[in-house]
Amino acid sequence: MTLELPVLTKGGASRRDLLKASIVGGGLVLSFSIAAKSEAAETAGASALNAYVRVAPNGIVTIMGKNPEIGQGIKTSLPMIIAEELDVAWENVRIEQADNDPKLYGRQFAGGSMATPLNWDDLRRVGAVARAMLVNAAAVAWNCPAGDCKTSAGQVVHVATGRKATYGSLAAQCAGLPVPDPKTVPLKDAKDYKIIGKAMPQYDVKKIVTGEPLFGIDVRMPGMLYATYEKAPVFGAKVAKADLDAARAVKGVRKVFTVEGGTNLTGLLPGVAVVGDSWWAARKGRNALNTQWADHPTSKQSTAGFDKRAAELAAGPPMKSLRKDGDVDAALKGAAKTVEAAYAYPFLAHTPLEPQNCTAQFRDGKMEIWAPTQNPEPGRQLVASTLGLKPEDITVHMTRCGGGFGRRLSNDYMVEAAWIAREAGVPVKLLWTREDDMHHDFYRPAGYHYFKGGVDAAGNVVAWQDHFVTFGDADAVASSAGMAPTEFPSRFVPNFRMDQSTIPLGVPTGPLRAPGSNALAFVNQGFIDELAHAAGADPLAFRMKLLGDKPTVGEAPAMYNAGRMKGVLAAVEKMSGWAGRAKLPKGTGMGVAFHFSHLGYFAEVVQAKVASSGAVKVEKVWVAADVGRQIVNPAGALNQVQGAAIEGLSHALFQKITIENGAAVQSNFADYPLLRMADSPPVEVKFVITDYPPTGLGEPALPPVIPALCNAIFAATGKRIRSLPIDTSQLKT
Template identity: 40%
Template sequence: MAFEVLPDAFHAQEPNVKPQTSNLKPIQDMSTSRRDFLKWTAAGGGGLLLGFTWTGTRALDHIEADGASAVAPVEFNSYLSIAPDGTVSILSPNPEVGQGIKTAFPIIVAEELDVDWTKVKVLQAPLDSKRFERQVAGGSGSIPHSWTRLRKAGATARQMLMEAAAKRWSVPVGELTTDKGTVIHAAGKRKATYGELANEAAQIPVPTDVKLKDKKDFKLIGSSVRNVDNKAITTGKPLFGLDTQREGMLIAMVQHPPTFGNKLKSVDAIAAKAMPGIVDVVTFKDNIAIVGKSTWQVKKARAAVKAEYEKADELESSSDHDRLFREMLASGNATVRRKDGDVEAAFKNAAKVVKAEYQCPFLPHSPLEPMNFFAHVKFDGDKPVSAELIGPTQTPELARNETAKLLGITPDKVTVDLTRQGGGFGRRLKADYVHDAVEVSRLVKAPVKVIWTREDDMTGGSYRPAVRYRFEAALDAQGTMIGYRLRGASINAGNATREHNFPSGAVPNLLIDSVDHKSPITTGAWRAPITNFLAFAEQSFLDEVAQAAGKDPVQFRLDLLEKAKKAPVGDVKYDIDRMIGVIKLAAEKSNWGKKKDVAQGFSVYFSHLSYVAQVGEVVMQKGKPVLQKIYAAADCGIVVNQSGARQQIMGGIVDGLGHAMYGKMTFQNGTPEQTNYNNYRLIRLNEIPEVDVHFVDNGIDPTGLGEPALPPTGAAAANAFFKATGKRLYNQPFAEQELFKGVS
């Protein structure tokens, strides 16, 4: 670990808002040299900056408060700075995609530091893989990964401040306490603010071992804290990639092949180049980039470009996919993912067999902010030597490394500043739109911001894979499930199953396998990959099996979990007690099975280390089933920010319900048929049910929350619709199914 002095000059550049975030300018204006940065921050004197290296062993013992000493570069993971006025600035390294990480990370640091939250300023850190770990927004893994690291960062600073106060007052550290950014010596009736102690703390050797707070003493963690970007968002401050501006910056739009698998044959851009504001029209790979001075000028010129494409040998349509699914489900070449017991014997001797198939379509990600990115490739003659990147990416290190590879330079020559993202849902895990910006900047030798239109965004990939599942369950004469078979047939999903998820481990004879078709239609991670649809299929099927067994759906699941607990079959890779806990909490809060004139449907799922159970409630209105409420019980360990966590649960439910009800992407000869919201349906405000959220308070370290609420939603709704109408839903989107067409 190491620390450095932070001057007033650093804070003077930040807006005077508490708590608030700065724009990106101070970070972007810093020198790329770590040594220069240290000299600059030390120049003004005063204040304390702490940087922590959790993977290295190097540390600075101290730095002179006046900045006279030269300081060697140090690898950091996170920054904590304290100004003389007591203001605490915390750099948040991970991409903010709306999941609230830019608020949650600083909360954890501030809790252990024991500082007044109104004195905290949050700064978005740029990419720096030497100082930071896992600068990624994906897999709901940010809080689980950084929980202890962030706590230690705050606790270490607090310990140093207390030692500085103890030295000043010549008293034992054990006699001191802290509260809201102040060190207190009750016996001597003395106190000093963190700002007053910052310079002295800079002289204290960094402790190698610090005591973390007892969780029962948390003041900030577990409370409701407003998102630190709220004011900037609501007042239109520049936060997002689309807001990026640079002197001399050009705007570019890129026309990709309209059909998956097609190749660019010829381009006629004479008319486009002659239009006002157009700087150039360039091609790279099979793409055409129109470059100009404004978005509107570029968009108009793009329409004037004429292009011919060579068609691919095989162009897939959605009707082809139906055939492919049938073939894959009948295939004898499936990959076995898990096998327990004697499955054939179980089905041969079964008193009853239940079978069902479920299908989901391709889905676009449809983030509110379309793909965009800024790139400035810099040259020495005709040779690229460095690149500056700014924009919304869930994987900034991938963006940097892909850029370096593209330009033939080393990654250290590429800087990446992160903007807030107007949604991602897995789409911004990829770097294809970053490639666009880098390629165009290289070709026109100027700073360029590439902007995708909504049509580009929806038709250019990458989609959620399409999948069809076949389930079979064998029941004995007592209604006990003695056999279970699942086959996942997918297009570009690889393994479309999660073979170790429930009910694996609870059924004595089980077979799970998968078959995959490789398609030119590009696919990728979509919020809660695979489980976003698998959970609907599994939990809907378990309801159907419970009905066939003559058992209550909730009790049926609890009985299976008790079997897995007492006599597990093979590996059980989910926490049985945590799953039981959310099931019982959801049943309790929803008053399961005890309401009149309300049809209830149940679902529970484990994903991204967390557990969420849901109860959907449907009422009949004018002869039509209406989903009016969803209860959600979540076990994600300690809730860092109640406000942010509830928003994540509700957002996941709305996302899951909307796409289960309406979302569908189809193709005709390799060309997407849905191009914008006029023909791609999203859920509407008046269609969102009331959501009642509850958390299990078990005191364990936090687990994921950005994705786990989405998977169980489809089944909670579908099972409630069945209870109300007697009609099962097997395919998404629900709105196209007979249940909603035939009910009057």
């Protein structure tokens, strides 16, 4: 059954404007669309070839976008893969966002830059199977072998006679034909691609720039009320007292109630819900609560306390050894030059421009949810377990997300909305404030690294020691707070030691764009630069030497392809004019860094100018990337790389979440700024094509830009940046 809900469109469409059934493999296809009426009419009478593809009599092909769209362009690029193998003209393609349905679509999530590598082969086969079905339908109609036919831009052509039939005229005839084995259908050669590899604008771009409703925050339902949910500043603290009557007395407030909640920081936490006729009424009611919170152990934690404890731990023996190769102590004693340095980085918030929100309706024992989520199925399971519902009684419609960066991998806002909707008895839209979003994040963890390293007389790194102080306990680190024993330069230094100590933490943490790597690249590439300086070596040539002569190190899944990394280093060296950096004016420097993460190899150079006041101006960024043999959508790929670099610069220059008395201090963009357009540098991007499977690139472009900037500042000033965000007062001359 295809259920389209064009309730978010202009023109006052009814909630259920179109209801039609299509059988796919003996099952039901359930899809949610916020397409306009004109689009629904355009694709009326369409026949489903499989769970992803419908073909209308007029030749318009509707392709389902299986994964959440959070701005990374996946709603466009994954259907491009299907459309290519289907052999349909892109202008005749329409795209709908699929509902959460793991039985039909498998894993549906946005995270880890995994959409392309996980779906590349499967979605090509989806398109190829649909194409084969249309060819078979034509062959039956023409009483000829299927091998006598070919396809071209939405038509099947009989090669010998030139006879043609449109996909629209053939689609209904596919219903009675056997479905080809996906493993046997031929796939196109890359040289024949007409869609893949061509720059395509994001499918929704016109709707976005003209303000048509697409996002979770835009959802409207008949009879819908609005909700806010107040939680303790200290994560997980219970409600001690709240003036519910004062909130109920506010005009427009319908319901006010306390939620007991639990202790799982990723689930439903204690709080007070206020439901009103408008969000403003609910917000005013919340302001009247005057909530007091119970004591909680986390209230004793602070950034200052973490800093102090990290220094204490660094002075003593580590709690745990992560890796030990060779004899680091002996190598340090025998080194020609040694360097010691302490690095630190702060907690970071995700700050998507669309705050967390969710619309939910509970009716007849079933829950229906409209959510801008990166991870819908775990959200469905969370709602089921918290509310005592069967997962099959919960439907999750995925709306477009106004940014995510990993924040929407957690579904706390979804379970809050579901709980409130069940209590309210009507559809409810929960909307967080910006302050809610910043105070109740799953922060990128802070961390501390205490390095010792040595180089020999020939400029080789002979010793590397890192005492990593992070958060967690003896058995496990906090979410996204760990470091793998294979993290570069592990396996590239003969005498290598990586140790770990942990600090207890009651602050929720989680993945933020390029989780782990966004911090580890800063410290490791910064310290590599320090060793290069100690060796008197060109920082880029020093890195080339460190990567060595072996093309690969280690085995899958922990293999590191040094040859690919050297390829992007060579490319960025040429792009940036690295050899001519000595001609830069005083106070201007270039820095280089590289990093491997999320299957992508990236090297970046930053050119930055430091004024006598200490102000830093990033003048240009160069990025060389190796993400395999195929860029699906060059326009989207360019946007992702440039956006990652800009976000990384924001992290380096401005952003820090400080914990005091167990709560986040920063609350809005006034004290947690983003890089503004006027200060954003040009970002030049080159994709180095290599014969490896295509990978994602929304995340791996971010980590190198931070150390590249810090290394550029050192080149310009001679002053090292060992903690973030950059303190420009220390750069004054």
